[in-house]
Amino acid sequence: MKKNVVIGFLGTNLDAGKRRRWRPSVQVNEHPDFPIARLELIHSHRWSGLANKIRAEVVAKNPETEVLLHQIEIADPWDFEEMYGAMFDFAREYGFDDEREEYHVHLTTGTHVAQICWFLLTEARHIPAKLVQTGPPRGEDAGPGTLQIVDLDLSKYNALQQRFDLVTKEFNTLLKGGIETKNAAFNAMIDRMEVVTSNSDAPLLLIGPTGTGKSDLAGRLYELKLQRRRIKGRFVHVNCSTLKGERAMSTLFGHRRQAIPGAGADRRGLLQEADGGVLFLDEIDELGLDEQAMILHAVETGKYLPLGSDYEVTSRFHLIAGAGRDLATLVAENRFRADLFARLNLWTFSLPALRDRPEDIAPNIAFELDRVEKLLGNRVTFNADARIAYDRFATDPGTLWPGNFRDLTASVQRMCTLAPRGRITLPMVETEIAAIERTWAKASRDPDMQLIAKYLGPEAAHIDEFDRVQLAAVIRVCQNSASLSAAGRRLFAASRAAKTSRNDADRLRKYLDRFGLDWATCRD
Incomplete structure (x- = not known):
């Protein structure tokens, strides 16, 4: 059974008992069918005396209830912006444990603005809780009064489906980096990715050539998991192509100082750093077979053995893997472990090359222009004839974009940096196109x-x-x-x-x- 936790504001009028004997922060603990393991009371410094008095009274009547006081200073409790900001910060720093505790927000105390903020934060799942509304006993009746619990599972209400659609769109926008992409296949992949990320903790595999945005997408998947409260830890990015031999083992899994000659101290390792968060293994196809075996064991059991250690270390993390090559082909060539591939292949997303998304080139150019404006401090735009020429080149089937979005980003940034008076001219575009083609011809592996x-x-x-x-x-x-x-x-x-x-x-x-x-x- 999960333990009930109630969070609410100290009632500076009702809890003081000036008008009636019923005090909501006291009586909420006296309902026999609603045992409370912990009561969290929010108050300002001015009301510390009343808060301590209420805590003592609750503990005296209910020794099994722990009362914690949180002092938060709010200059104007009727200012929505200030109130919502303070409560949002409180929710982010709280550290909810949904697996062991059932959370409830006490709506009876606090200003109407505070009650609205409680509702919004709970509905948005920033606070994973149900709402509790209490009231005094009717007439001359004695007792703790009334208590009603409201579960804001909005999926039960068809009229609110539009709200869910809007939230889904916002999360999709997050995964797309704020770019209004138009490619149907890519948008369908993002929709599927949002559903999987929000409902599953299984590993994700991102396949795509260099420059298709695997690293950026992994970072945005982490942000989505964080917002959906599926993780609490940090994002650890590992470029596996830089890890070779014993250094790879030490970097990933850590070591005891006696295991590495000259090591002055133990090393935690990146898997330990990712505990509770997301581990992104970029270029996992470059990882050695021994490291692959240990990664598989860590993913399946949450445990691994640091170098030189006699006992395993625990680390629970969500895994996102990125690869530039087809892992199935590498498995057939005995260059990638079949068991690890099977574990990663549950949710595989193939990122298309830029040349396969011509309709998304214009939105990405607009996005780069906005980003360059923030970097350079001035707005840069194309002349009409220059934009036509660049769009024609960028979307031409013969334009291969071997570096994909990296090439496009670099090209736009070069022209913006060199643009006189913030205007990209046709000669500048022609010069840029010629330079790109020369570079591609020299760098071609064909x-x-x-x-x-x-x-x-x-x-x-x-x-x-x-x-x-x-x-x-x-x-x-x-x-x-x-x-x-x-x-x-x-x-x-x-x-x-x-x-x-x-x-x-x-x-x-x-x-x-x-x-x-x-x-x-x-x-x-």
Whole structure:
């Protein structure tokens, strides 16, 4: 059975007993069918004497009830902003234990403004409690009076469904970072993620290429869990790609000083730091197999063994894992543990690349402009022709955005920083696009793209992938041939054997000319 805890304001008029003998903060403890394990009374310094008097009287009549006094100074108890702020801070710092205690807010005492604030905070689940309303006995009747408990489970009331929809929208906005995204698949994923995060403590797996926002999303998932009171601890972000060998074990699980030569003290480890909160293992696909085994044990049991320790340490945390590669493929290659993958794969969310969300590029550009305004202290906007040109480039299917949102963010920030008088002009956009394409061509891991970019520079980015493979093959043949004719004979050997090729060199010359190339250039 959970213990009943009642929280309320000291009644400076009713509890003083000036008008009648019934005092709500005293009599609320005298209902035999509502035993109270702890009474929390909020009062100001001015009423400390009355608060201590009420506490003594309650304890004398009900020795099993603990009375705790909270001194909160509120200059004007009828000021809604001041009252709500003070009560909100009280709720955040309280430390509710829903598993062991049943909380009730006493509405009878305090100003009407305080009662409204109690209701709002309880309805929003900032205070996980039911409402208690007490009243004096009727007529000449003796006894503790009346007591009514109201459960604000608003899901029971269909008329309030709109309110729930609004709250859901607010949480979705939180997960999307305040960006009004339009991509249907992404929005559906966020809706599903909000439901899972609010109702499940199981691990979450975020899959997506670099720059798709896994780290930012993990941080927002933590904020949502915190608001929904599913966690109380901190957010611990671990980049697994930086952890190698014994250092990985020590960083994650901690160590006893005798286990590490030269260590001056014990180390707690990041799993211990995440106790009660969220552990985000970014790039978990880079973690070693031994570390994966210990992570699995810690997730399933809440316990792990620090290096050099003879006994296990307890840490309960919510796990969010991020990966840039397909874990199922790594399992098949024996590079990732199948049992850990099975544990992580309960809730998997694949973050789409920026090029797969063209309708979300404009909202993200607007978001970046707002963020740059806060960073630089001045508003930057596009000229009309500049915005058209940049939008056309950004949403073009041939624009790959290999770094995804990191590339877009960096591009917008560069133009904003260099913008004269807060205006991004068409020449600035053209210069930025050319610089981006040069960078992408140099950084491309595609050997065909690297080869073509060597000769065509930024123009290589505008060649279709279909033509790219063929052109790269032609250039390689030219590089390894003694003459244009020799290259043509090799490239068109099948046509010549079928007697359908008459002038191999001319065919090759015309093909290269389509791309502004010739055999001599390729040969060099």
